Amino acid sequence: MGKVRVDVLFGGRDNCRVENLLFEVVDLDSPYHALLGRPALAKFMASTHTAYLKMKMPTPNGPLTVVGNYKVSLETASAGSNLAESLLIAEEKKRIPTAVALTQSSQENLAAINGQLSGPAFKPTEGTKDIVLDPAHPERTIRIGSGLNQE
Template sequence: MMNKVFVDGERGLNLIYADTLRGMNRSMTKLPATDTTFHGIIPGKAAMPLGRISLDVVFGSPDNFRCERLDFEVVNWPSQYHVVLSRVALARFMAVSHYAYLKLKMLGPDGVITVSGNFTHSDNCDKEFHKIYESFGMHEVFEQLKASTGLEQSPVAKNPAHQPEFNKKADTKEVQVHPTDPSKTVIISTSLPPA
């Protein structure tokens, strides 16, 4: 059972991560080749998947489920997700997604199957993404720096300057927005320049 699945209804490729396959005890040797190339993942370079794999994907419960065979591009990148399902997967399952409610619905043999997400879980995945994104592709940059400078250590990140705390009373003011009705006001920043 995978509990970190990202549904991307705008993309046309299903992705599965090498770590996910390792966790499933699936061999990645002799994967069929693929002609897919990814751009914008590693800065300045094209990235290639390890290959392609077909897997059965099941939604629902033992008494009401749908199973379809999907093709996945196998990628060896760090990710907070197990797989990414595309619009192709949604079409195959004839599923309807509602991103605001984190719901996925599809017809099963005994009625509608509803897959519900969790907002806290989703938020944690988003936070993990930002940690991964900051370092993604940087090991290649560090290798290039090491080769050109001979230094073994990566550059030290600068600590951000101290940001003052926001104080509503000191940092905002109330401004009347209606010329004749003093009850109609808005609160704006005191550091905004005059119009």
């Protein structure tokens, strides 16, 4: 929908860090209010640890540690997963008619090809002969050119 510049602040009065970030505004139902990507983390010079839900960054008064909330994190992840799943299902449903049409078209093409290939595809040229590979199994033969010498 557009872009907006916003001052983002981490910390409190004693120890804080402020950076002006450019956000892309989208029309999307999401459990997140804002997403900070690599450019934002780089601007804050932040280091993250997702397992501990912690982010550290330098400030003029020493390192600042931002601590996440496990309960909120799990709820948000679950809501985001449900949203993503519903969006994916909606997109897949839109593609069903195309997939059905392609399948029907390919089956019709295969039927036409099979009709054309009803006879043997390989027709030996004149001057060939069948050689029995094993006298115990006379049905096992190989076709070779009759103009070949014995070697």
